[in-house]
Amino acid sequence: MSTASYGIRGGDFEHAGSASKALKEMLKKVGVEPNTVRRAMIAAYEAEMNVVIHAGDGVMDVSLEKDRLELTVSDHGPGIPDIAQAMQEGFSTAPPHARELGFGAGMGLPNIKRNSDHFEIDTAPGQGVRLRIVIQLKPQRTEGAARNSLLIAAERCTACLQCLRACPTNALRLRENRPVLLEDRCVDCTACIAVCEPGVFGIKADDRVPASAPGAVLVAPLGFLTQFGPEVSPGMVVEALKDMGFDDVRIFEEWEQSLREAVQGYVRESAAPRPVLTPVCPAILNLIGLRFPSLVGHIAPFLTPMEAAREDLQGRTAEYLAGCPSQHTVLTPVGTAPGMRSPKGLYNVLRPKVGEKTPVAASSAEPLSAPSGAKSVQITGLQHVIRVLEEIENGLVSDLDIVDLYACDQGCLGSPLWHEDPFLARKRGSCAPAATARAVRRTQRPAPRAGIRLDTDMAKAIAKLAAIDRLTKELPGRNCGVCGAPVCAVLAEDIAMGRASLDACPYRTEKKETTE
Amino acid sequence: MLLKELAEKIGAALVASGDAEIVDITNAYGSNRISELLNEASDHTLLVTDLGTALMVRVAELMDAPGICLLNGMDPKPEVVEAARNHGKALLVSPADMTETCARLAACLDQSRLDKK
Numbered sequence: 001m002s003t004a005s006y007g008i009r010g011g012d013f014e015h016a017g018s019a020s021k022a023l024k025e026m027l028k029k030v031g032v033e034p035n036t037v038r039r040a041m042i043a044a045y046e047a048e049m050n051v052v053i054h055a056g057d058g059v060m061d062v063s064l065e066k067d068r069l070e071l072t073v074s075d076h077g078p079g080i081p082d083i084a085q086a087m088q089e090g091f092s093t094a095p096p097h098a099r100e101l102g103f104g105a106g107m108g109l110p111n112i113k114r115n116s117d118h119f120e121i122d123t124a125p126g127q128g129v130r131l132r133i134v135i136q137l138k139p140q141r142t143e144g145a146a147r148n149s150l151l152i153a154a155e156r157c158t159a160c161l162q163c164l165r166a167c168p169t170n171a172l173r174l175r176e177n178r179p180v181l182l183e184d185r186c187v188d189c190t191a192c193i194a195v196c197e198p199g200v201f202g203i204k205a206d207d208r209v210p211a212s213a214p215g216a217v218l219v220a221p222l223g224f225l226t227q228f229g230p231e232v233s234p235g236m237v238v239e240a241l242k243d244m245g246f247d248d249v250r251i252f253e254e255w256e257q258s259l260r261e262a263v264q265g266y267v268r269e270s271a272a273p274r275p276v277l278t279p280v281c282p283a284i285l286n287l288i289g290l291r292f293p294s295l296v297g298h299i300a301p302f303l304t305p306m307e308a309a310r311e312d313l314q315g316r317t318a319e320y321l322a323g324c325p326s327q328h329t330v331l332t333p334v335g336t337a338p339g340m341r342s343p344k345g346l347y348n349v350l351r352p353k354v355g356e357k358t359p360v361a362a363s364s365a366e367p368l369s370a371p372s373g374a375k376s377v378q379i380t381g382l383q384h385v386i387r388v389l390e391e392i393e394n395g396l397v398s399d400l401d402i403v404d405l406y407a408c409d410q411g412c413l414g415s416p417l418w419h420e421d422p423f424l425a426r427k428r429g430s431c432a433p434a435a436t437a438r439a440v441r442r443t444q445r446p447a448p449r450a451g452i453r454l455d456t457d458m459a460k461a462i463a464k465l466a467a468i469d470r471l472t473k474e475l476p477g478r479n480c481g482v483c484g485a486p487v488c489a490v491l492a493e494d495i496a497m498g499r500a501s502l503d504a505c506p507y508r509t510e511k512k513e514t515t516e
Numbered sequence: 517m518l519l520k521e522l523a524e525k526i527g528a529a530l531v532a533s534g535d536a537e538i539v540d541i542t543n544a545y546g547s548n549r550i551s552e553l554l555n556e557a558s559d560h561t562l563l564v565t566d567l568g569t570a571l572m573v574r575v576a577e578l579m580d581a582p583g584i585c586l587l588n589g590m591d592p593k594p595e596v597v598e599a600a601r602n603h604g605k606a607l608l609v610s611p612a613d614m615t616e617t618c619a620r621l622a623a624c625l626d627q628s629r630l631d632k633k
Contacts, residue, residue, distance in 0.1 A: 017574040024578060034559075034580070041578045042554045049550075102567045107551035270537060301538035441518065443540035 008051040008058040010077070013101065016052045019060040020044040023071070026064065033138045039115040040069060043133050046108040047073040053098045054078065055128065067137050074130040080123045087113070148186040149325035149332070150193075151202040154178040163192035163201065164486040168382050169290055173494070174484040182499075184449070187286035188326035189407040191382055194416040203325050203417060205342035209349045212245040213317045219309045221252040221323035223418045224343055226425035232354045234429055240354045252323065252412070254437035255305035255312070256280055260404065262439030263300045264376075267401050275376075275392065275400040276300050279442070283326035283407040284385060289449040292389045301442045306331055308440040321346060323415045324408065343417050376402035381409040454497065467496040476507045517541055517628040519562065519583055523608050526620040528585060532597055534606035539582040544621040546614050550575060557581040562608075564617055568592045573599040573607075585610055587617055 004026060006019035023044050027037050044060065051058035055077025063070040080086045087109050094104030113119045118134035159177040171185035172192060179192075179200060193201040212218070218241060225234035238249045263278045270276075277298045279285055285304070288295050303311065306320065306327045321341040322328035332340060377400055379388050385405045391397050408414040410422035418425065454464040471492035478488065483504040485491035494500035502508060519536040523529075530536060545556035546564035550571075553563050557579035564585045565572060573596065576584055583606030586592055590609055600607040610617040 013571060016571060017578060020578055021574070038558075038579065045554060045575070045578055046551065101569060101571060102548055102550040102553075102565070105549040105551045107549070107555075111551050111555065272537075442538055445535070445538060 003064070004062045006060045006062070008048055008060060008073075008075070010052060010054075010056040010058065010075070012052060016049060017045060019048050023060070023062055026062065027069070027137075032069075036135065036138050040071075040135050043112045043115045043135065044071060044073075046111045047071065047131050047133065049103060050108055050129070050131075051075045051077070053094055053103055058128075064137075069135045069137055071133040071135075072130065073133070074128060076128045079125045079127050079129055080121070081125045083121055083123065086121075147329055147332075148181075148183060148188045149204040149322075149328035150181060150186055150188060151204045151325075152179055152181060153200050153202065156198040156200045158198055160197075161481040161486070162195040162197075164481055164484075166191040166195040167486070168287065168386055170486060170490050170493075172486070173499075174481070185290065187283050187290055187407075188324070188329050189283040189287060189382060190324050190326075190416050191407070193325075194408075203322065203328055203343070205322065205328060205340055205345075207342045207345035207348075209341075209345045212319060214245075215247045216245070216317040216319050217248040217250055217313060218246045218319050218321065218341065219250045219252055219306070219313070220321040220341075221327075221412055221415075222429045223323050223413045223415055223420075223422075223425060224321055224347070225251070226413070226429045227347060227418055227420050228351065228354050230428065237350065237354050240350050243353065244349070246319075250309065250313075250437075252305055252309065252327075255308045255439070256412070258437045259302055259305055259308065259439045262302055263402055266300050266302075272300070273298050275397055275403045277392075278302075278402060278404040279304050279446075280404050281326065281406045281408075281412075282306070282330045283324065284405045285446050286326065286449065287382075287385070287407070288389065289446055291386075292393055293449075294393055295389060296445055296447070298392065299446055301445070303440045303442050304330055308438065311440045312436070312438055323412050323417060326407070375400050376404070378404040378406070378411070380406040380411050380414065382407055454493075464496045468492045471495050471502070474502070474508065475505055478507055480507070482506055517624060519606050522562070522621070522624055523585075523606075525624045526585075526610060526617060527612070528608040528610040528617075530606065531592060531609055532600040532605065532607040534600065534604050535582055536606040539606070541582070542625065544585070544618065544625065546618045548614075554579060562621070564610075564614065564621065566590070566614065568596055570596050570599040572596075573603055573605055576605045577603045582606055583608060585617065585621075587612070587614055 006022050008019055020041055024037060024041055027040060048060060051073065055075035058073060058075030061072040085091055089110050090106040092104040092106035098104050112133060116133045117136050120132040122130040157178055159174060161174065163179060164172050164174060168189060168191055169185045169187055171182045173180045222234065225237045228237060241249050259280060260278060263276060267276050275298065277300065279299050279302055282304045285299065288299065307330050310331060319341055320331050321343055322331060328340065379385050385407065388403065406412065413425045414422035472489050475488040475492055483491050485494055491500060491505060495502055519539045519541050520530065522541050523536065540560060541562050542560040544562040544564055545553065547553050548566050553565065553575060557563060559580040559582065561581055562583050562585055563576060563581050566587050568586045568590050572584055585608040587610050589611045592607060592609065597607060
């Protein structure tokens, strides 16, 4: 159980609402779902304002259990002579100066009752008021914050540790010679897929190839259309896809190009902090939310290209072929299930068919064309992306207006799901942006992610930080990975978080002996 | 409809922008009673009121309302504008009164709903 107590000063309209604000922060820290927070805020604010308006001083006592909030708001004011009358909507004894501020509508106590699961008033003339408010709490759903589409075929693992070292967010561990994912930390970036030769990692997509729905349009990345060798142009692949029953095939890069143009317009009109980050790669948005939350305000307020395609094609039967796990994740939100196609499954079906098509001349448009006009740059590959984000965070990138960041080397053509080299793919590819593709405004900023936080309680987080520091000094610093964590500091964190024990390190005694 | 676009359409000045460029407004509610505004506020609701006080910004903050629209061409006090900026809330000033402002907002939001269909 957690408790807190907040003083309320009668007549202090300047600070009125501070106790409710503190309660709100408390509820958000423990992850209460928004509608319950809303109800609690109405009840708490009305109760707090009653003290401010009517009493000399008071106190809000908060008691928070696993699924129950209890507020006791008590004051030493004049008390309520007739509770039944006070509970009637429209009855108020608020003085004129409070009415001028919008209070005194006679709705305070009824509002508290309406938004509580249990409500009691204990009062008598001259003896103050004590309100007891109970609200049942529901936890906030967190699926949206930590989902990913990384498929792990653990039986293929050779325990080479490459994936542990490649992961930019330390989301992977090796347990009993098998990779284990800390899902809250995974940003769907493909770094593990790129370094894993046995092919342990892939995308969570069904490799079966069902018949396409009548009139369906397929949205596919250019990378997929360039996987069939030098003799097969993207146009031939499109024709083969239409033979499979798709009414139309749209290229993902159409929306990517529209997004870039929209961001240029946004930069011209907006005073948003520079450089503005183009939300072209969902994995990078995840990475920013997790490791660089201070840069969330730099992200241009648009949907990623695959999300924009989905919005754009609303009303049509559309199927999507994601070029990486992060594209797959943004297209499969909780509650909806658009047709998702597996690149591997579709490739296997198309491979024998595409050679039969007549060659189609490729256009000269580049899939990863540099934005023009504003001072801009495209950064590809996680190592470079992380270095640039660190520099932006440190205020060292004052010479740029727009930065496009891609997790994969050479952008989406460099997804490790493709076997063709991205430079060859670009040479062979073509992408004439269609006039109908449009960028779509985002209605909510991407939220910082909690996965990297040590604890939702700051005091506990501080204690864990101290433990990590102490444990790191106890460990040998060999960073060998034998314990299953990529480096000693990460093992120290795992121990502090209860995910591992100190016994996991086989070399710990060695350091002790050396020190002695 | 984006809050910034809505402000332009009803002829309101955007004194503090908050998240006006990215927040989608689906509802607006006009009242000079705090209790009513508390009941109707949501993260997609524009609060319309004559109450140009820092207390109103606190109400928007507690209820996650993205913005407040003041009326009659009111010149909000600097501390109110500062409070709105500090808490990331949009502050609009409509030249019209409550009835006219709400009528303009209703027309824009109705049209926006029809366009989305």
